[in-house]
Amino acid sequence: MERPAPCPRVNFALMERYIGQHVLLVCKLDSLEPQMNRAHVVTSDGGRVTVALKTATFDSSFVEFEGIVDAPNQLREEARCEFGSSFDMTTYDRLCQLSNTDYKTLFA
Known part of the structure; x- marks a missing residue:
């Protein structure tokens, strides 16, 4: 059975790709x-993105969305994982x- 490729991790600058x-x-x-059913969010590199949500209820300040990029600043949510109220955005x-450059194979 073939395993689907993992979703790439993106910040605002990478979304247009x-x-x-x-x-x-x-x-x-x-x-x-x-x-x-929309959220306005700030990405790890300080960009602003509008997310079309499945539900507009959150218990967390930081969220990982899995979704489809509709435009360079728009994402359509398919799933989410809430990360709580503290998260190191600089490290992320x-x-x-790194996961979108020469080290891409380490994250596949």
Whole structure:
């Protein structure tokens, strides 16, 4: 049985490479529009992204979304994992950079 390729980890700068594809995006919630099922988030490199949500309920400030990139600053949620109220975004941003360069095979 063939295993599907893992989703690439992205920050704001990397999202435009993956339009139409599944990605993992860790971010901090900035604001919610529950009536529109939308969240505005800040990425590990300080970019701002709008996420189309399945549900607009959160118990966490930091969230990892698995979703499809619809535009360079838009993500459509397919799944999520909440990371709590404290997360090192600087280190995560470095991980995103490394996993999309010469070290890509280490993360596959």
